[in-house]
Amino acid sequence: MAAQETSQSATFRHAFGNVLSFTVLLLIGVMAFSIRLFSVIKYESVIHEFDPYFNYRVTQFLTKSGVYDFWNWFDDRTWYPLGRVIGGTVYPGLTLTAGTLWRILNSINIPLSVETVCVFTAPVFSAFASWATYLLTKEIKGAGAGLTAAALLAMVPSYISRSVAGSYDNEAVAIFALIFTFYLYIKTLNTGSLFYATLNAIAYFYMVCSWGGYTFIINLIPMHVLLCIVTGRYSPRLYIAYAPLVVLGTLLAALVPVVGFNAVMTSEHFASFLVFIIIHVVALVYYIKGILTPQMFKVAVTLVVSVGMVLCVAVLAVLIALVASSPTKGWSGRSLSLLDPTYASKYIPIIASVSEHQPPTWPSYFMDINVLAFLVPAGIIACFLPLSDASSFAVLYIVTSVYFSGVMVRLMLVLAPAACIMSGIALSEAFDVLTRSIKFHLVGTTQNPQDNARDATKVNQNDVKSEKSEDTVKERPSRKSKKKDKENIEKPSLVSRVEKRLLVLPLETSVMAVFLLVLLGAFYVVHCVWAAAEAYSAPSIVLTSRSHDGLHVFDDFREAYAWLSHNTEVDDKVSKSKRSDSFALKTPTDVSGISFIASTHYPLILFEVLNLAVLGLVQRNKLIGLLAAAILVQVASWWDYGYQTTAMANRTVIVDNNTWNNTHIATVGTAMSSPEKAAWDIFNSLDVKYVLVVFGGLVGYPSDDINKFLWMVRIGGGVFPHIKEPDYLRDGQYRIDSQATPTMLNSLMYKLSYFRFVETDGRGYDRVRNTEIGKKHFKLTHFEEVFTTHHWMVRIYKLKSPKNRIRGKTKRSKSKSGTSTSSKRSTRKKNPWQ
């Protein structure tokens, strides 16, 4: 009778708990979506930053031309004259996801534009990611921890920074895929079901499609398997969880064109193959141990060890020779810079120059994961009591992600889910203990300690049973109950023992502690909302600043792109300057935003003209060639704004943010660092017609090209040895005032930035460098200024065409152009080009 009552009340409680957690999950999803909408409310529904513009352009192409054309697309609007194979160099997951969403919505008569779908993809997938975190943490610890972790992930600022509405980048869907893959792996590990193993492989495939960070998964899971084997936790479930994943996962990864054969040939994947072999050896050993008697097994061991050791050494020697023969030991540059943080700065300046690849500062940890930073150690301890396969995985995940986040600030994003899981576990355990002691104090004050202990354990067992029955509804009863049985046998005895110690917690302490924990949560929420609203919602294509006389809007970028689109020929090639520091823009200066009512949609390119030009060049038909040459012009720049130019101004660029060709970028860098004549020669060889520079000296915009000039010199100097960095330094610093070196004052970057700058205030005061400029009055000999935006932030110059007749001494001018690093001040020679 009593048992029936308790079972009925247990069912009711279990049903109520289910409904409650479903409602809470729904609310968490809504919160995750809405906290990312600040930029849409404050500005407009526009795509942010630089990389998202490229993804947006690719998605536009996909929705217009279909999957087959997208898969085989060769883009000749970027990296002129090389072009870029989009189908083979882009991770298709994000664009395919957005394209599918758009198609589904359009087919059920919800006519959203492609831009809207792209802008809102990230918030939608962040809601999915928080649900995936709930599932993952539930597998590790239980439903309470799951809900807490999901709520924490929905708001964590580090994840918000890469998934606001408008940040249409790979991480938007990749983090969801990461957490979901981990969830399915842990699920397979817990249940040993091949069905979940298949799903795991498919989720891993989605992750490979989405982001280059999939190598984290394919190295973390083998590490965890090795850890389980070494700590004696090998079980058949481990084999089922790991072995099919490796085979299916490698095949699926090889299907994605970006990865291709790298899936079996690069060192990033070797760990998985090594552990694959190891787990087979271990499985065989366990099998033989099972069917032999102990003394026979000993004989077998001695035999195998003596024979197998020789074989092993031979195979290992061959493998090591193969790997050591490649200079980077088979690792790619980016992965190597993760293992050896100083590698990139020594050998690959391009990777070192990206601001997101710098190590983070200490405050950025507090800014990005806030309260979670000190809840994580508590979570790690909670994972050890008791230690299961799943919780050992969680500990390994947090440790590796902390290391990698210390190497590169961009990888704080991978730390965020791990920190949320750990903090969720810690908070849930803390609340468990506190509420249990409160309940005990309120319920058991009139009973003696013996009954108290029994009541406490009974209460505990009821909780455990309800948790168990809750789970049995969701998965196969037998397997899960068996797992829970194993854990329950040790749990009540452990907990009852711990319970006796916990009973000492007085009522007031527990109530106070609960109140303080809730207050902690409140602080976290306040910080997250502030971070989302102020720090991470700037679209960086529109800037504003507050001054004493109100709000100023700087929409210079779109002004410049609009000018380019309307005033230059269709096939102009643009050369622009380096990508602005996304890190610098995210620091909370007085940069807030106001939407600038401007159309962001421009007509698409006409490819016929370019085809005509190519035809003319190939067939050497003079007439067609002349016609095309009259139209074929290009705009040259550094690589930062390449994506934006092709997307918004629809002009061909020389280099863009993909940075795959270092020599090409170094060519542009050399041109920017050389004197006018040499730069003109380089740009002319690339068929450039317009040069675009970003200049912040008039308004105090710190991420302009003069500040990035050091990277142009370094990258250019890395490939062309006649650019020497010491020529531009005075006392080890780059200066542009009167103390600057002559090479610096003669470089194209200086001249294009400060041409006529002295006319603005009479003395040429640069607000970013806070000095007056060195060379104030000079004329441009090979370039002419065609457009400067309202706040002088973007300046466009045109290459002057050479004169038909050359007067004067040509030999001397030729010899001068060869020595671009000469430190002689350029005297006013009679220039044959004017």
Place this chain on the structure above:
Amino acid sequence: MGKSATTSDVHALFHSLRSAYAATANHLKIIDLYIVFAIVTAVIQVAYMAIVGSFPFNSFLSGVLSCVGTAVLAVSLRIQVNKDNKEFKDLPPERAFADFVLCNLVLHLVIMNFLG
């Protein structure tokens, strides 16, 4: 003396291995035969690649990995179906076989796509 002891030990070892293996159930032996067949096919493919070269590489990779994949999945099936495994006591063998078929379907779909 020592040598004969070791050789007799080795003989005893092989004898006990053989007798222990003969005691396993028939359906498990069928699965083991299937695994051996898959591995032998993989070895033949690798030997062929060593003779004629590895172009086209994607075909070689998909062929070898399909053999290895079916072997791995068969091992998983054997683990789940084996009555001696306490952990899978409540799993009906039909469900195990259905999972095995599903996973093989996915594997071979990918193989056929990658075969080129």
